[in-house]
Amino acid sequence: xxxxxxxxxxxxxxxxxxxxxxxxxxxxxxxxxxxxxxxxxxxxxxxxxxxxxxxxxxxxxxxxxxxxxxxxxxxxxxxxxxxxxxxxxxxxxxxxxxxxxxxxxxxxxxxxxxxxxxxxxxxxxxxxxxxxxxxxxxxxxxxxxxxxxxxxxxxxxxxxxxxxxxxxxxxxxxxxxxxxxxxxxxxxxxxxxxxxxxxxxxxxxxxxxxxxxxxxxxxxxxxxxxxxxxxxxxxxxxxxxxxxxxxxxxxxxxxxxxxxxxxxxxxxxxxxxxxxxxxxxxxxxxxxxxxxxxxxxxxxxxxxxxxxxxxxxxxxxxxxxxxxxxxxxxxxxxxxxxxxxxxxx
Ligand code: NAP
Ligand code: G4F
Numbered sequence: 001x002x003x004x005x006x007x008x009x010x011x012x013x014x015x016x017x018x019x020x021x022x023x024x025x026x027x028x029x030x031x032x033x034x035x036x037x038x039x040x041x042x043x044x045x046x047x048x049x050x051x052x053x054x055x056x057x058x059x060x061x062x063x064x065x066x067x068x069x070x071x072x073x074x075x076x077x078x079x080x081x082x083x084x085x086x087x088x089x090x091x092x093x094x095x096x097x098x099x100x101x102x103x104x105x106x107x108x109x110x111x112x113x114x115x116x117x118x119x120x121x122x123x124x125x126x127x128x129x130x131x132x133x134x135x136x137x138x139x140x141x142x143x144x145x146x147x148x149x150x151x152x153x154x155x156x157x158x159x160x161x162x163x164x165x166x167x168x169x170x171x172x173x174x175x176x177x178x179x180x181x182x183x184x185x186x187x188x189x190x191x192x193x194x195x196x197x198x199x200x201x202x203x204x205x206x207x208x209x210x211x212x213x214x215x216x217x218x219x220x221x222x223x224x225x226x227x228x229x230x231x232x233x234x235x236x237x238x239x240x241x242x243x244x245x246x247x248x249x250x251x252x253x254x255x256x257x258x259x260x261x262x263x264x265x266x267x268x269x270x271x272x273x274x275x276x277x278x279x280x281x282x283x284x285x286x287x288x289x290x291x292x293x294x295x296x297x298x299x300x301x302x303x304x305x306x307x308x309x310x311x312x313x314x315x316x317x318x319x320x321x322x323x324x325x326x327x328x329x330x331x332x333x334x335x336x337x338x339x340x341x342x343x344x345x
Pocket of ligand 1: 008009012031040064086087088091131181184186191
């Protein structure tokens with residue numbers, strides 16, 4: 001018999017990669033999508049099945065983690081073996097602008113799902129999408145499952161609530177509830193306002209003459225970037241082991257935003273010369289035209305300066321390690337953008 005998975009946040013980057021992964025493993029996948037005035041299902045178009053298809057393997061439901069009723073009735077009706085909670089206002093900078101909404105979704109949303117599991121069926125396994133953003137102002141390098149947390153944004157604080165409430169329900173009610181502590185992971189399907197996608201898309205468009213400049217914020221924060229395709233495999237494995245537990249998922253390699261930009265430019269054959277400092281720092285092309293500029297609006301009220309993880313525990317218990325490195329991640333993202341530009345989409 002096929003296992004049944006329910007994904008909150010199926011329309012996002014990770015939701016779409018995990019759905020494809022689970023369908024290949026013969027799961028029946030139920031996904032929760034929000035009602036929006038324009039279509040928000042582009043990332044799962046390739047696996048969408050029409051309503052009239054018999055024995056559908058991918059079934060979508062309208063719902064929202066800010067709405068307990070929809071959370072409860074979707075879990076009751078779909079009878080999942082596994083629930084993956086990706087639903088979140090996932091943009092750190094935006095969380096400073098809408099902290100209350102971010103908390104309602106990213107913290108309380110998790111509580112609503114856990115409460116529903118408790119009332120409906122305690123055997124349902126639960127995955128919570130935790131974040132390296134919870135380490136914030138890092139207390140230890142590299143960060144492991146034992147590193148103390150110090151979140152630096154409303155997003156990080158909300159995710160930390162979800163982390164602890166997941167542990168609390170595991171310990172109090174014996175639920176199979178596990179946290180992933182995932183470091184930044186990217187892909188061709190990454191949202192367009194995250195820095196990697198913004199850089200790859202911007203430089204590809206500049207290369208094709210479709211854009212003149214790219215505006216960024218802090219070039220000197222450091223991130224540990226992996227590929228979403230690798231990370232959804234780890235997420236699935238977290239729910240397949242004997243005991244519920246918490247795992248850091250990362251690559252163990254760290255780069256600045258500027259490193260990422262320089263590598264991407266080099267791969268595209270764009271020669272850059274950096275000049276100036278702070279808000280006046282600019283990257284010039286061979287014609288001495290500035291194509292990258294810094295804008296204050298993209299800086300955050302408080303920054304996470306450096307993140308780099310240690311995936312030893314995941315390697316030992318999940319038998320997981322990343323397949324992609326930064327170079328192959330950027331290649332994948334560039335190829336996707338260039339295909340779109342060539343087809344003029
Ligand atoms: P994403 O692309 O922003 O996707 C977020 C998903 O949540 C989307 O499907 C979104 O729906 C949905 N959503 C937002 N608010 C919701 C609500 N109130 N009710 C129901 N659904 C809601 O994020 P991602 O990159 O796939 O990340 C997946 C999860 O992992 C998120 O929780 C994120 O915070 C966490 N995480 C991500 C990373 C990373 O580097 N990508 C690292 C650590 C943790 P719409 O499509 O309608 O907006
Ligand atoms: O790409 P970012 O917006 O990702 P951030 O803030 O690290 O958060 C992502 O990873 C977390 C895991 O650690 C997830 F939990 C979270 O949901 C999200 O997926 O920014 C990365 C860095 C930051 O230091 C930011 O200040 O890039 C810097 N940056 C510089 N210029 C910029 C820009 N970030 C964005 N989004 N846009 C810029 O123009």
